[in-house]
Amino acid sequence: MLNLHHIFAMQKKAFFFLLVVCALGWGFSPYDSVFAGIALGAFFGTYNFWILVRRMEKFDRSISEGTKVASIGTALRFGSGVAAVAIAISLPQYFHLISTVIGLMIPYIFLVVERLVHHKKSH
Amino acid sequence: MTGSIGLLAAAIAIGLAALGAGIGNGLIVSKTVEGIARQPEARGVLQTTMFIGVALVEALPIIAVVIAFIVMNQ
Numbered sequence: 210m211l212n213l214h215h216i217f218a219m220q221k222k223a224f225f226f227l228l229v230v231c232a233l234g235w236g237f238s239p240y241d242s243v244f245a246g247i248a249l250g251a252f253f254g255t256y257n258f259w260i261l262v263r264r265m266e267k268f269d270r271s272i273s274e275g276t277k278v279a280s281i282g283t284a285l286r287f288g289s290g291v292a293a294v295a296i297a298i299s300l301p302q303y304f305h306l307i308s309t310v311i312g313l314m315i316p317y318i319f320l321v322v323e324r325l326v327h328h329k330k331s332h
Numbered sequence: 333m334t335g336s337i338g339l340l341a342a343a344i345a346i347g348l349a350a351l352g353a354g355i356g357n358g359l360i361v362s363k364t365v366e367g368i369a370r371q372p373e374a375r376g377v378l379q380t381t382m383f384i385g386v387a388l389v390e391a392l393p394i395i396a397v398v399i400a401f402i403v404m405n406q
Contacts, residue, residue, distance in 0.1 A: 212376055212379070212380055213379065213380050213383040216380070216383070216384075257394075258387065261383065261386060261387055262383070265379060265382070265383050265386075268361075269375075269379055272365065272368060281357060281361065281386065283350075283353050283354070283357060283390060283393075286390060286394060287349075287350075287353075287393070287394060287397045290394040290395075290397055290398045291397060291398065291401050293398075294398050294401050294402060295401070298402070298405050306402065310395070310398055310399075310402075313394070313395075313398065314391065314395065317387060317388065317391045320384065320387055320388070321388070324384060
């Protein structure tokens, strides 16, 4: 089974690929705000995953050392989601709001798809 | 446009999202710690499963918080 660093490395790879697609769409299509919104949302979604990986490492360390864990960063992830939407609301000429929300969920969709593919391959 | 009812709706949405995420994360973390205590050699697998579980449990509450924020700013 893959560990979380491998999963996050795949997430990063997919994010950079998506960023390239969004840059092409932003530059060469009339839907520039939609692609910018997706890129913004995906950036914050990947940031959420980075926070989660960091907190999981901390959690693992604290279990082995026997110390207490304060939190696994749920409020921080809620806050980063709100930050993405706040940017989209404050700059509506550059970022499409619904695309930002869709972009925020793209890393999660990618995680599910990647797990399904991995499950299919290993069984 | 957001009146007091709109603010109340946003507050309820954020509160329920936090409640759902809290219960879900609590169950996942408690079972993972229990599993690691029973089988310390399965730690890597349990950690990965916990990572995926926490990520998927929090996806919908994040959407709820985001929608509450959008409703508040309409």
